[in-house]
Amino acid sequence: MTEILVIGNSHVASMKTGWDLIKLEYPSVRMEFFAAPVPHFGKLQLTNDGHFGVADDDAEVDEDLAKVMLRLNKRTRISLESFSMVYWAGYPWGLGRIISSLHALNQPAIDKIDDRPAQNRFSLSAFQEICRSAALQNKPSKIWGETLSGRLTLIPMALPSEAMIGNTAPKGMMPWKGYAERGAPISRIFCYYESIFRDMTSEHGINLSSRPDEAIGVSGLTKALYSQGSIRLWNGEPHQENDYSHMNGKYGALVLRDLLDASRGM
Incomplete structure (x- = not known):
């Protein structure tokens, strides 16, 4: 029996409901979940x-945090040693901050990534430095690699749904919306940053999952059908x-199928 633990923030809800849809396909896998919404998850150690x-x-002891964990998980702590793999879902890997920063600079085109004609441009080397800085700031702390070397896989937070295109979006989504509506190569930007982040995490024995090809919309954002009917972790x-x-x-x-099928082929 393969024992897998999924940890993370509110984005774990999609993994939990997703596992309910496919678990009969993987009878030799047992999956547990240990999650808390932001900011509670960030307080766990x-x-x-x-x-x-x-x-x-x-x-x-943080009594309020303990109450949240007991309500959601029926326990306040869990041993990671008994699991063959740990998936960290909804990992905040920094790409959203990069898009927000570029948006604040009037969405410059990036040499060799963005072929659109634009007066405002970034050299690839300048963009690389932005990506490297973001990756350094957002990679897991050293203890994760030391404790779970080879057993931890990060599942980055999904790119927003393309359902926002042409609709009113919350303030935090406006940079993504602006990039998508202007036809920016979001998938190229994603892949460039993903490569840099993967190189950094792999140095510490930490894996990075790729987003499923089937979920990528024409805009580069996530297809709208994959955000419809999402549920809250809390209730x-x-x-x-x-x-x-x-x-x-x-x-x-x-996401889980891709990870589990890849592990079968190893």
Whole structure:
């Protein structure tokens, strides 16, 4: 039996519902989930003995955090040592910040990546430095590689849904919306950053999953059908209609299938 743990923030909901859709296809796999929404997930700690969750030491325990974890997971900590693989879903890997920064600079075209005619351009070397800086700031801390070398796979936060194109989008989605509506090569930008981030994480024995080809829309964003009907981690209720960042169980199933089928072929 292959034991897999999925950790992460609210984006774990799509993985959990996705696993329910496909688990009968993988009878030799048992999958558990240990998640919390932002900002609670960011307060969890990984210790040198391989335990992850609410700090359990001489320091004062965060009672509110403990209550959240008990409600969602029925426990406050979990040992990572008993799992053959750990998937970190919804990993905030920094691409969104890069897009926001470029948007603030009036969306410059990037040499050798963006062929659109534009007065405002970035050299590829300048963009590479932006990407390297973002990757350095957002890669997992050293303890993750030391504790889970070869067993941790990051599942980056999905690119927003292309359902926002032509519609009113929340403020945080405007950079993505602007890039998509202007026909920017989002997939090329994604792949360039992905390569840099993958190189950095692999140095520490950490894997990076690729987004499923089937989920990529014409715009480079995620196809609209994969955000429709997404649910909240907290209570299982549907997200608002203009929530373009969370994906549904169909998306989670695509991601998990790709990871599980790849591991079968190893």
